[in-house]
């Protein structure tokens with residue numbers, strides 16, 4: 001590897017080689033030096049926030065040493081590099097995760113834990129906990145200081161975060177590329193039952209996890225026009241793209257440590273800043289203020305994350321974000337490739353780029369532009385390189401989520417790119433016509449340009465397919481669906497082999513070890529794996545199966561669940577202004593029923609809350625008919641119904657569902673007549689760090705989307721990994737979860753995806769009459785029972801079912817949902833042993849859903865990339 005340092009100076013460098021801390025003593029020294037030097041504070045004004053900063057800086061120092069070594073090793077070995085382009089990385093907190101993943105080689109120096117209650121099995125985390133204690137701090141309190149890095153909306157963003165963890169753990173030479181938004185997903189407040197959004201300025205106290213690379217600045221151009229005045233010219237040069245606006249992309253790196261390996265990969269996030277170029281024309285006109293203002297506009301590009309999940313809003317600034325990020329990343333990737341002086345033909349052997357949804361599709365166009373306009377390579381030769389490099393992951397079949405950009409808008413922002421898109425499309429359509437002559441219909445169906453309405457649009461998913469060598473869905477059912485619905489014509493053109501499946505996964509480091517230390521400890525003890533190797537090889541969990549019916553073990557298993565339920569009860573009390581709604585005494589016999597995820601009609605939180613209302617009305621009916629509370633409790637045992645999740649700020653129906661949940665909670669929780677048989681709570685501001693407390697506490701979680709709408713879902717996997725059972729539809733990854741853990745261990749209900757179309761069709765014509773139970777619920781809503789001030793408040797929810805075709809099939813699935821909930825009660829309350837057995841068997845067989853498996857599949861079947869292991 002090249003260096004500017006002369007050979008004779010290397011000795012000095014080597015003599016002063018930086019060292020990682022590896023003992024508690026060394027950590028304490030580091031910590032204090034960061035308090036004094038980095039934070040300019042001292043013993044006298046070091047609070048928990050400062051302690052968090054100093055600890056993070058110290059841990060980061062260790063990571064950076066391994067980061068540097070990893071980068072050198074990966075460069076020297078020159079294996080294929082993988083780049084994961086994602087507009088969202090929903091990372092959550094970094095410190096605890098780094099403590100779990102980091103190796104400090106503590107074998108000889110570990111001071112060990114004297115506190116019996118501490119969790120064993122992670123020496124570096126325990127060492128830091130002890131050292132913190134020595135320094136006068138409690139690790140848990142210090143960890144709480146860290147704001148979530150919430151640069152994502154939901155599943156797609158969290159998937160990217162799990163992937164970078166698994167890429168590092170698997171020692172793959174892989175970088176993530178994204179945007180460094182100043183504002184992550186908004187913080188959700190609930191005021192009078194309504195969602196109110198407040199900005200999430202997460203960089204408030206500076207971010208110890210990022211390394212600012214002010215030296216890496218990439219100029220990015222927008223607007224302007226392509227000069228074609230020289231009719232003699234046959235090719236276009238970058239200099240022919242004239243005028244417009246220029247901003248700089250600056251790199252910020254986050255180290256991503258692998259688990260039980262010294263590999264530390266990189267997550268590079270770009271931020272926008274003005275160029276130092278000066279607009280002389282404006283200045284000469286005396287318009288100094290205006291020219292400064294225009295420059296300031298640059299920063300707005302990376303100011304905020306768009307808060308929509310599964311919905312395409314089509315705003316110009318969003319397209320600007322996309323190009324800014326794609327161009328900066330591509331420039332960076334190409335620059336690194338060119339250092340090697342390899343021929344361009346080797347680009348696809350050296351580099352794989354994975355597109356996380358269609359958001360980075362412009363990267364395809366940008367690489368073609370780089371090769372043709374800058375490098376002057378022939379069109380088809382370039383296009384061959386491009387298509388061999390890219391692969392595209394689709395995450396939805398829902399029309400409203402599929403990106404399309406008005407041709408006018410795209411051409412205005414990126415004039416040269418629109419030309420290239422037209423050319424890509426022209427060559428593509430030619431090849432289609434050759435294969436299917438005279439099929440004019442087909443040509444318009446697969447064209448990248450949609451011409452159906454007045455406005456013409458660029459269909460990004462089609463462009464992504466055409467520019468990629470592989471297209472994958474995220475669960476088997478979903479991958480099958482895309483082949484028969486939205487992409488069926490492309491299967492006809494390319495054959496089925498271009499389309500594949502990689503079922504999503506989650507990292508067990510964060511979602512088991514970090515979120516549920518008690519369960520992790522019980523597992524490692526039971527399967528005799530003190531070093532937590534099962535976190536790398538989840539098939540080891542199958543050893544739990546033999547204890548599934550062991551009563552002593554079941555008791556321990558249940559104790560862990562109770563501990564986690566108490567932890568959640570504490571959080572709920574805290575969020576409920578100190579008012580406790582959960583009866584601690586009966587918590588063992590109270591079923592925690594949880595649905596936390598983005599609020600969306602297709603995810604059907606409305607079905608869940610209608611079910612809650614149904615239960616409430618039924619309890620009231622029984623009481624009114626004279627039944628004693630004990631008798632009622634036999635039919636409707638204790639249950640806490642917990643909801644959480646954000647709605648897109650402009651999504652009216654989703655916001656109304658949030659209001660309904662809160663209104664129902666108000667009525668039900670205040671009703672002393674039903675005592676504690678039913679409680680309802682909406683957890684405000686659901687995010688990654690709250691998920692780490694919520695997920696381990698579920699007895700039951702709800703994954704009840706209309707069949708065929710949820711591409712995969714990943715929280716379903718998290719709940720199962722934490723010993724919670726699932727009530728769910730035959731949708732997304734629920735299908736494979738059922739296959740892995742066994743159909744006896746999951747509560748499935750509802751219509752199948754193959755019947756959805758027909759059911760919807762029928763709704764248009766006939767009104768077969770709603771199920772009796774649902775009618776009761778809707779009548780109660782209509783009567784204003786949950787909205788005394790405004791009895792028509794929930795009218796739109798009622799109408800969507802009664803008068804607007806019930807698109808999400810709530811009425812079709814209602815009865816089977818209620819019947820299945822009854823079955824859940826039966827097993828939970830009448831046969832606890834059976835319940836615990838199901839829970840244990842679920843965890844024993846959840847291994848398939850580790851994101852490590854998922855990344856291995858991508859590496860083998862899509863990227864053709866190999867790990868680069870440390871010596």
Ligand code: CR6
Pocket residue numbers: 154155156157159309310357395396401474504710711712713714732
């Ligand atoms: N909203 C899917 O809806 C899937 C994730 C990750 C989603 C969800 O079922 O688990 O992606 N889709 O693959 C999109 O974001 C478009 C999601 O998170």
